[in-house]
Amino acid sequence: MAASPSTARAINDRLALRLLQQEGPLTAGQLKQLTGLSRPTVADLVERLTAAGLIAVVGEAGEQRRGPNARLYGIxxxxxxxxxxxxxTEGVAVVVSDLVGEVLAEASVPITGDAGTGPAVEQAVALVERAVKEAGADRPHTVGIGAPGLIDPASGELRDSTGLPEWHRRLVATLQERLPEARVSVENETNLAALAEQRDGAARDRDTFVLLWLGHGTGAAVILDGALRRGASGGTGEIGFLPVPGTDGLPSAADCAGGFHSLVGAAAVAELAEEYGVVADPGVEPVAAGAVRAAVRGAGPASARGRFLDALADRIAVGVASVVALLDPGCVVLGGEIGQAGGEALASRVQGRLAVLSPLPVEVRAGALGGGAVLRGALLTARDRAQDELFGVQEPWHPGTVG
Incomplete structure (x- = not known):
């Protein structure tokens, strides 16, 4: 069935706006060439988007050119x-950007475990309000939040999870109360990291892959055929609870101790580094990432560094082999601070061990964005949601749209 005229206009508008976002300012002629639309259609959409306040003339293309065809239009x-x-669990970081993604303000605040729910929420909300003010805005149009824990697939809300502070759940509701005109959504932090790595990082050429998050906590995100998979209860990727050999026991419904997290969580990696005499680079958080970075860059005896990285790769491969056997993703990205610190040195070791453990081919890559992937993914999601509303048509190609 052919699209109605209004739907066709909305699709053309969205195409033009996406091109302006990706390429920067363009002339009407360049839009015609890139979209394949006719000259009258492009003229109509330029007039329509200008009247809507979504684009404006920002200059001219070339000093020698004059007239309407030389005008450069930008978002x-x-x-x-x-x-x-x-x-x-230990704090909050926030960034504020404009509609095209330029960061205008950023800030963070530590929140201790004994802060109390009310004070913790107030610290976090005040941080957001200060950052928005610093960015020169009255309010944000859209707020994207990345948090640990499970997201209910039906409601899009952060579920009450054992071991996570209560202020996490209260924060989302309080932000909506204090910013009533903003669109507030929350997504699992590892899912957002996967979105960021696919859009801007190590998985840009992949529509099927698994991101293994290696930081203070352990998690995974699954993207199959371009779609983020959350599972029936939102628990896809809770790999920290995966029973694996090499631990002292089995995980329980309330505690991942004894699961894969006990092998590759930050505390376990730091203990492993100490066992091999690897001293962490100072100032790197978590300390485990500092130890991995020190081993990769060559600090300390070569034999100890190599044995440490080999032992860590063995541990990571145990969990990844299970993921590969079930999903056959073809690509696994080692994300988080530890994955980024390990770089190609760690990724290649893990891939080598998987070649022995699994008959399925898999490429292991180091994450490009590290701990910053969550914020990047939250910002990308917020921008997508804002553009979906302002531009009028949602595109189905990207994962991670929430709410």
């Missing part, structure tokens, strides 16, 4: 401001 970046949060 009005200040039409909407976006906020993104990375919520961890």
């Amino acid at each position: 009005v970046a200040g039409r909407a401001h976006l906020a993104a949060l990375d919520v961890r």
Whole structure:
């Protein structure tokens, strides 16, 4: 069935806006060439988008050219401001950007475990409000939040999870109360990291892959055929609970101790580094990432560094082999601070061990964005949601749309 005229216009508008976002300012002639649309159609959409305040003339193409065909059109970046949060058990980080993704303000605040729910929520909300003000905005149009824990697939809300502080769940509701006109959504932190690595990082050429998050915590995100898979209860990727050999026991419904997390979580990796005499680079968080970075860059005896990285690769491969056997993703990205610190040295070791453990071919890559992937993914999600609303048509190709 052919699209209605209004739907066709909306699709053409969205195509033009996406090109302006990706390529920067363009002339009407360049839009015609890139979209394949007719000259009258392009003229109509330029007039329509200008009247809507979504694009504006930002210059001319070439000093020698004059007239309407030389005008450069660009997205009005200040039409909407976006906020993104990375919520961890130990603190919150926030960035505020304009509609095209330029970061205008960023800040973070540590939140201790004894802060109390109310004070912790107030610290986090005040941080967002200060960052938005610093960015020169009255309010954010959209707020994207990355948090540990499970997201209910039906409601899009953060579920009450054992071991996570209560202020995490209260934060989402409080932000919506304090910013009533903003669109607030929350997504699992590892899922957002996978979105960021696919859009801007190590998995840009992949529509099927698994991201293994290696940081303070352990998690995984599964993207199959371009779609993020959450599972029936939102628990896809809770790999920290995976029973594996090499631990002292078995995990329980309330505690992942004894699961894969006990092998590759930050505390376990730090203990492994100490066992091999590898001293962490100072100032790197978590300490485990500092130890991995020190081993990769050549600090300390070569034999100890190599044995440490080999032992860590053995541990990682145990969990990854299970994922590969079940999903056959073809590609696994080692994300988080530890994955980024290990780089190609760690990724190649893990891939070598998988070649022995699994008959299925798999490429193991180091994450490019590290711990910053969560914030990047939250910002990308917020920008997508804002553009979906302002531009009028949602595109189905990207994973991670929430709410």
